[in-house]
Amino acid sequence: MSLAAFPESVHVRAPGKINVYLGVGGRHDDGYHALATVFQAVSLYEDVIATESDDFTLSVSGVDDADSVPVDDRNLAMRAAKMLAAATGFVGGVHLELRKSVPVAGGMGGGSADAAAALVACDVLWGTALPPQRLHELAARLGADVPFALHGGTAVGTGRGDQLNPALARGRFDWVLVTSDEGLSTPEIYARLDEHRAETGSLADDPPLSLDVPIPVLQALRSGDPRSLAASMFNDLEAAALLARPALDEIIKAGLDAGALSGIVSGSGPTIAFLCETPASAEYVQAALRDAGRQALHVHGPVAGARIIA
Numbered sequence: 001m002s003l004a005a006f007p008e009s010v011h012v013r014a015p016g017k018i019n020v021y022l023g024v025g026g027r028h029d030d031g032y033h034a035l036a037t038v039f040q041a042v043s044l045y046e047d048v049i050a051t052e053s054d055d056f057t058l059s060v061s062g063v064d065d066a067d068s069v070p071v072d073d074r075n076l077a078m079r080a081a082k083m084l085a086a087a088t089g090f091v092g093g094v095h096l097e098l099r100k101s102v103p104v105a106g107g108m109g110g111g112s113a114d115a116a117a118a119l120v121a122c123d124v125l126w127g128t129a130l131p132p133q134r135l136h137e138l139a140a141r142l143g144a145d146v147p148f149a150l151h152g153g154t155a156v157g158t159g160r161g162d163q164l165n166p167a168l169a170r171g172r173f174d175w176v177l178v179t180s181d182e183g184l185s186t187p188e189i190y191a192r193l194d195e196h197r198a199e200t201g202s203l204a205d206d207p208p209l210s211l212d213v214p215i216p217v218l219q220a221l222r223s224g225d226p227r228s229l230a231a232s233m234f235n236d237l238e239a240a241a242l243l244a245r246p247a248l249d250e251i252i253k254a255g256l257d258a259g260a261l262s263g264i265v266s267g268s269g270p271t272i273a274f275l276c277e278t279p280a281s282a283e284y285v286q287a288a289l290r291d292a293g294r295q296a297l298h299v300h301g302p303v304a305g306a307r308i309i310a
């Protein structure tokens with residue numbers, strides 16, 4: 001057994017995501033909704049360092065409120081490690097160190113990125129060497145967004161969001177993200193959408209259990225033209241996120257006033273993603289939002305999925 005084959009520690013980086021398009025259909029019996037979404041991985045990353053250990057432990061840094069991220073089995077990265085051990089018959093444990101940059105409960109899939117990174121890191125650390133398809137299956141069991149964090153890039157997600165197909169995206173898109181100190185709960189936002197639809201009667205008769213991403217969204221990604229993409233971005237969860245956090249509307253207006261092409265709630269929120277025409281205009285929008293006291297980050301996409309750093 002050589003040290004190279006079984007390193008003592010493995011460092012994996014996985015990206016956060018934006019849902020460029022998110023259509024939500026009816027609710028399946030298991031509580032999950034039919035989705036048609038386009039994910040784009042952006043240059044805001046979670047770092048997971050997996051180190052040999054006899055038992056399963058986890059530590060977290062990079063968050064203001066240490067209590068906001070559980071370090072037990074409620075943590076998706078911990079569940080990912082234990083699921084991989086169970087699936088492969090690995091006897092032993094791991095210490096997972098999570099260095100977080102993606103906002104917690106921000107609608108950018110930070111917990112899913114942690115889980116994807118933990119799967120890849122433990123698979124290398126333990127030498128279990130699962131084929132990609134098996135890793136994808138475990139990822140999908142952990143959560144609807146986890147397979148995308150493994151793959152990265154730009155992809156269409158259907159089913160519960162876990163059935164992925166790569167989408168052709170030319171060039172680079174520049175985004176400004178405005179984060180909030182307090183997160184939103186994804187299940188609560190989906191529940192609010194259901195309530196809102198029941199109250200307003202929309203989709204009441206026949207909520208679709210299979211959806212497609214509109215062609216103009218895919219064409220805009222293929223063209224690499226941010227103006228076309230800005231015109232076709234959409235999120236069904238936005239109305240529910242705005243009901244839960246009305247102040248988000250002011251943030252969207254502020255970004256548009258500063259020159260962003262379009263602003264959208266990312267996933268279930270509360271992060272707002274602004275698409276900008278050029279890197280320079282994104283710098284300008286970021287500066288304007290910061291001057292107004294907002295937490296604004298300039299990122300770009302698409303970027304790669306979970307990758308070994310060391």
Ligand code: C5P
Nearest residue numbers: 031032033035143144145160186187190
């Ligand atoms: O799969 P994940 O754990 O990320 O999902 C969190 C919650 O979001 C689910 O428990 C469910 O309430 C909601 N969800 C949904 N339909 C989906 C994906 C997520 O209702 N397709």
